[in-house]
Amino acid sequence: MSTITSEKVKTIKTLNNISESGLKVFKDNYTVDNDNENPDAYLLRSFNMHTMEFGNNLKAIARAGAGVNNIPVDKCSEQGIVVFNTPGANANAVKELVLTSLMASSRNLFAGVNWTKTLAGEGEQISKLVEAGKKQFVGKEIKGKTLGVIGLGAIGALVANDALDLDMDVIAFDPFISVDAAWSLSRNVQRAMTIEQLFANSDYITVHVPFTKDTGGMFNEETFSIMKQGVHILNFSRGELVNEKDMAAALESGKVGKYITDFPNENVLKMKNAVPIPHLGASTKESEENCAIMAARQVKEFLETGNIKNSVNFPNASLPYTGKRRVTAFHQNVPNMVGQITSALSNFNLNIADMVNRSRGEYAYTVIDIENNVNGDIIPNLEEKINQIKGIVKTRII
Known part of the structure; x- marks a missing residue:
């Protein structure tokens, strides 16, 4: 056996401008090197990674934001690369813009300001024109x-709670609400048993769900028919949640009074009573810093301990790190994988001090601390032996 004498320097590469507050998380034994073609981890925002090839050293990708459509998540899963996002880090910024847009559109503020600007050059007549035109x-x-x-x-939870403080009645629908969200939600938020119930009873509707095969086009001719006449719809989640042809027709007929969206395109810009916002939801200095810090901390924790939090492709898994040699393995979610991994350890006369195994869909993740390897000795061929197990995607020994 040989012993580690110094810790390998880990390389971080950024693909967008990342807040310095986030990069400061990487201190000793880290380097930020944007010329490196085979880093330990990538940090990015909106950079499109779909045409990239990944080096064999890549262990993690962190998106400083919530959406990961710009990352080839399935490809990463197949290669055992953890993809992180930062849910909640930009929540306050988006919430403030939702509520601002809710009030401003209800008062026709956007249209009013644009009209007022057309009065430039009218001199002393402006006051009279304003009074006549308002x-x-x-x-x-x-x-x-x-x-x-x-x-x-x-x-969504922040929007619901703050809308109550604005003396609105709030009805909400989420069949998959988390325990944390449930604890943070005011008891005065009414629960909709079905989404149709919410559609039928709302004067304003704001949507905060990801784009999936189930949510795509959820706002369409059929669902509009359930809603109140003149309903305002706010979309700060994904443009694909809306059938744009049906939305244009609903706006033209007045069924939908206003469509406020953070995802403008050619179709939206041509819609009557659409309020296109240039994707400003998370565009605050505070939000960018929060996202960068959260992304960096998650990557650092994973590289140093193997613990996973806020991954979009592998299960969250955490085991207190005590400094013992740690074996981590990404593998297919099939029977007897853990048994085969522990058998491989026993063949090296290694005792298990602690372990955790979590699954998510087709994949699972196992973390094992070794009891009798406290001096940090490297076990020759151990990683190779585990990787020979059918169904193992990637093994790492920390």
Whole structure:
């Protein structure tokens, strides 16, 4: 047996401008090297990685934000690369913009400001023109109206709670609400038993769910028919949640009074009563810093201990790190994988001090601390032996 005498320096590569507050997380035994073609981890925001090839040293990719459509997640899973995101880090920023847009659109503020700017050059007549023209922008107050919130993750829960403070009635739908979200939600938020119930009873609807095969196009001609006349719909999640042809028709007929979206495109810009926002949801200095710090901490924790939190492709798994030699293995979620891994350890006369195994869909993750390897000795061929087990994706010994 040989012994480690110094810890290998880990390389981080950024693919977008990442806040310095986040990069400062990487101190001793780390280097940020954007010329390295085979880093230990990537940090990015919106950079498109779908055409990239990954080196055999790559262990993690962290998106400083929530959405990961720009990352080839399935490919990463097949190669045992953990993909992290930062749910909740930008929640306050998005919440503030949702509520701002809710009030501003209800009062026709955006259209009113644009019209007022057209009066430039009218000189002393501006005051009279304003008084004569303001009646076209008469809006409505949100107090006493009903807000429907679809999705009660970090953002949805904040929106629901703050809307109550604005004296709105709030009804929410989320069949997969987490325990943490449930604890943070006000008891005054009404529960919708079905999404149809929410559609039928809301004056305003805000959606906070990811884009999946089940949620794509969830706002369409059929669902619009359930809603109140003149309903306002706010979409700060994904443009693909809306059938844009049906939305254009609903806006034209007045069935939908306003469509406020953070995802403008050619179709949206042509819609009557659409309010296109240039993807500003998380665009605050505070949000960018929070996301960068959270992404960096998750990568650092994984590289140093193997613990996973907020992965989108592998299960969350955590075991207190005590300094013992640690074996981690990504593998297919099939019977007897853990038994085969522990058998491989026993063949090297290694005792298991602690372990955790978690599964997620087709994949699982096992972390094992070795009791009688406290001096940090390297076990020759151990990683190779575990990798020979059918169904193992990637093994790492920490």
